[in-house]
Amino acid sequence: MNYEAVIGLEVHAELLTKTKIFCNCTTEFGGEPNTHVCPVCLGLPGTLPVLNKKVVEYAVKAGLALNCEISKFSKMDRKNYFYPDLPKAYQISQYDLPLCKNGYVEIETSDGVKKKIGLTRIHIEEDAGKLMHENVDGSLVDYNRTGVPLIEIVSEPDMRTPEEAYLYLTKLKSVLEYSEVSDCKMQEGSLRVDTNVSVRPVGSKEFGTKIELKNLNSFKAVQKALEYEIKRQIKLLENGETIVQETRRWNEQKGITEAMRSKEEAHDYRYFPDPDLVPIIVSDEWKEEIRKSLPEMPEHKKERFVAQYGIPEYDASVITASKPLADFFEKCVLEYSSAKTVSNWIMGEMMRLLKETGKEVEEVLIKPHQMASLLNLIDNGTITGSIAKTVFEEMFATGKNPEEIVDEKGLKQLSNEDELRKIALKVIEDNPKSVEDYKNGKDKAIGFLVGQIMKATKGKANPQLANKILLEELSK
Amino acid sequence: MSITKDQVIHVSKLARLKFSDDELEKFSHQLDSIIKYVDKLNELNTDGVEPTAHIVPISNVFREDVVVPSMDREKILMNAKEKEDGCFKVPKIIE
Helix, strand or coil, X not given: CCEEEEEEEEEEEECCCCECCCCCCECCCCCCCCCCCCHHHHCCCCCCCCXXXXXXXXXXXXXXXXXXXXXXXXXXXXXXXXXXXXXXXXXXXXXXXXXXXXXXXXXXXXXXXXXXXXXXXXXXXXXXXXXXXXXXXXXXXXXXXXXXXXEEEEECCCECCHHHXXXXXXXXXXXXXXXXXXXXXXXXXXXXXXXXXXXXXXXXXXXXXXXXXXXECCXXXXXXXXXXXXXXXXXXXXXXXXXXCEEEEEEXXXXXXXXCCCCCCCXXXXXXXXXXXXXXXXXXXXXXXXXXXXXXXXXHHHHHHHHHHCCXXXXXXXXXXXXXXXXXXXXXXXXXCCHHHHHHHHHHHHHHHHHHHCCCHHHCCCCHHHHHHHHHHHHCCCCCHHHHHHHHHHHHHXXXXXXXXXXXXXXXXXXXXXXXXXXXXXXXXXXXXXXXXXXXXXXXXXXXXXXXXXHHCCCCECHHHHHHHHHXXXXX | CCCCHHHHXXXXXXXXXXXXXXXXXXXXXXXXXXXXXXXXXHHCCCCCXXXXXXXXXXXXXXXXXXXXCCCCHHHHCCCCCCEECCEEEECCCCC
């Protein structure tokens, strides 16, 4: 029998507000344990949570960017459970009236098929604290993260393959980054993914028993865990066994999923409206105001880059996949007119160095005007193209101006005819075989000889001039 | 609607409360009569009436996104039963 998988994803993203969702404590990552905490965070008697307006704005912004309907009326609810990461014994979240619903994300699979993945809802809630278990005789709790605002984005069970799940996450992350509502840093926990997966015979309309997967620390881990889990479930069914609904944990080292001990009395959260917080009403005017603040989304930017700068569609899609990279490109183009040259440098040298150093685009020290200066140095003949790559590496490492690097290291292009002629004569003398080849009609030999001049000048010789002088000398 | 003893046991577990058998018996009767009393509300026709989210008719009470220094950690941890390395210490939790 042929089986297909049914996959749904729950993504939690921390919002980029300065303060927590219900109090004025900072949301800054890190900090000594329990130093970003106040009585509201701890839910001490007599405290009153007050909703951060920016949280609503950012969540609505994300909802609009993800094609959602924005609820005119929504409210906050208490989700009750005992766990020490929640000092109040309840989490303030949204139950039946989320802020956003019925959105979608469009993905394009490797065979070029476009598919819409539905979003059930986006709601706002507070994050929980951090538990540390290293201690032998107890667990330690740090409440710095308690109350950091989150949006939870719940997808429809619309994905059928691990690849689709991966593409969905990549696209979702890109949209959230573009809308500037979350920095989506998985390593700092500002983006977290849980997934539900079941399998069923192809053609069946009913869902199989779903398994929840946890401990997914990267998008690649999501894909790998799903691949493993789908195979495991199919094998169980083929052996005539039944699948038990449970939560399983991805073990990255072993590359397998493992059953987690289930919490007793799980999932009886007794939600009820939080009496400390009043309803949220998003008027059409407010919604439109937020919509106006929404920056251009990746697709539009890509189309605009092609139309406005005349770069190929491929270049545009590579550059716009990351907003910081797209911003860098545009600032460079403001200072240097050949967009294609800029895109070549970004996709070539810059992306190569980013990959090699593991740096984020935001950490790159090169300023757009410095990039433009470098390209101008090539254009006006001060340096050669190959030297420019060396200069670029130095700029990437130090943030220095290209002119400064060229001066310091003596990298100026050698365009002095007398000097070049001297070197050319020496090269001709040292390479009689190639000279002979050339004279016997092998035009390619000239390339080798130019190469020798470049080598002798450490890449600084003006290649056109070197070529011209060689031809003159050889025809003598 | 009537409240059974099993429901009282379930709810007391969720609330981390322990009752004797006599108490369970007593509470199921008491809760049952409370619920039956409130059940009277079901006699009202509420078709077309929006569910109440909050009893006070106000909405959109917000705070501006401005950082105010947090409380001293010493004070935060003052009432903790146990503490260690600037953290609250709780009985060992195993995931």
